[in-house]
Amino acid sequence: MRNNIILECVETGERLYLTSKNQRNTPERLELKKYSPKLRRKAIFREIKK
Incomplete structure (x- = not known):
């Protein structure tokens, strides 16, 4: 089963990507x-x- 995850930048803390x-x-x-x-x-x- 595939789960949606959020990716957060290590340096800035911005959360831009969903995969x-x-x-x-x-x-x-x-x-x-x-x-x-x-x-x-x-x-x-x-x-x-999440």
Whole structure:
């Protein structure tokens, strides 16, 4: 089953991206490099609890 998750920037704390992941295959928290408009560069975005 796929769950919707919110990604938050580690550096600025902005919550911009909404994605989904399979809870069975990846039980740990997701970390992705995405574009941050505040920093105007790619930054690490980490999954947060809802």
